[in-house]
Each structure stands twice: as C-alpha cells, then as structure tokens.
Amino acid sequence: MSAIGQSTIVGLVNMLFTVVAIVLADRVGRRPLLLIATGGMGVSLVLLGAAFRFPVLPASALLLIILLYIAFFASAMGPLVWVVMAEIFPIKVRGSAMGLATLVLWLADFAVTLTFPVISDKFHPSTAFWLYAAMCACDLVFIWHFLPETKGKSLEEIERHWLKTA
Numbered sequence: 001m002s003a004i005g006q007s008t009i010v011g012l013v014n015m016l017f018t019v020v021a022i023v024l025a026d027r028v029g030r031r032p033l034l035l036i037a038t039g040g041m042g043v044s045l046v047l048l049g050a051a052f053r054f055p056v057l058p059a060s061a062l063l064l065i066i067l068l069y070i071a072f073f074a075s076a077m078g079p080l081v082w083v084v085m086a087e088i089f090p091i092k093v094r095g096s097a098m099g100l101a102t103l104v105l106w107l108a109d110f111a112v113t114l115t116f117p118v119i120s121d122k123f124h125p126s127t128a129f130w131l132y133a134a135m136c137a138c139d140l141v142f143i144w145h146f147l148p149e150t151k152g153k154s155l156e157e158i159e160r161h162w163l164k165t166a
Helices: 003-028 030-053 059-088 091-122 125-146 155-165
Strands: none
Touching (some): 030 125
16 A cells, blocks of 8 residues: 555544544533543554564555554543533633643653654664553553543633542
8 A cells, every 4th residue: 555545544543533522422421531541552552663673574464553552542531632622721820821732732842853863873662652551551640540531521610629528
C-alpha cells in the first residue's frame, strides 16, 4: 500500500474514533474512556517498540499496531482532554488555567517531537516507544488517583468537589 493510502487510513481511523469519543463521552463518562484509552495507547506503544526491536512482522502488521494506537488516542485522549480541561478548573480561574494547561499540553507535544529522533538515534526506536508507554502508565496512575468523573455534573458541582478535597 502506498504512503498516501496509509495516511488516508490513519486519518479515517482518527476521524471515526473521534466520533466514537463524542458519542460515548456523555454515556460512559470521561474518566473511564481516558483510562481505557491510556491503557490501550500504552499497550500499543509496547507492541510497536517490540515490533521495531524484533523486526519479524510485515509492514501491514506495523500499520495495524499504529492504527490501534490512533484508535485509542482518538477515542478519548485526543478530544476529551479539551473537554476535561474546560470542566475541572474553578470558574474564577478557568480562563487563565485553560491557557496554562494548553501551553503545557503543547509543550509536552513539542517535547515528544523533539525527543523521538534523539532517542531513536542514540539508542533504538523501540526505546522511545517504550519510554512513551511508561509515560502512558504514569498518566493512567494520575487519572486513576486524581481525576474525578465529570459526566453529568454541573461546573458548580465539580468546583465543590475540588474545594472539598483541598
């Protein structure tokens, strides 16, 4: 399959699973979707690292692993992070907090973009994938311990939750 065909498939999977996230966010909840997606992303990255470390899989299998990662990312982490960021900050500081959270998110994206080629050149591409899988594990722990479910709650109820736990 050509590179353009593969890119088209990646884009279609991304779009399809973003729609899945939109449909499921208010039915299943943000927190469960984020937990499932983060775990799935981590497993996908471990598989991708293994596929690069032990190159026995055909290119089509690599594409399937990448599509699995994209599906998990698009089903929660991609779109729902923006929803959760808009919900969890107290109304009084929401604008500033959203600006800061967006900056941190984009800096993290930039860090991944910068570190992947460096890690791949210095060590091996599998090392980068496994490092990012470890980051998913940290994210999973953070979501499990600190992120409350916001589905069906008003902004005022969410704010009361934070005041109560502070």
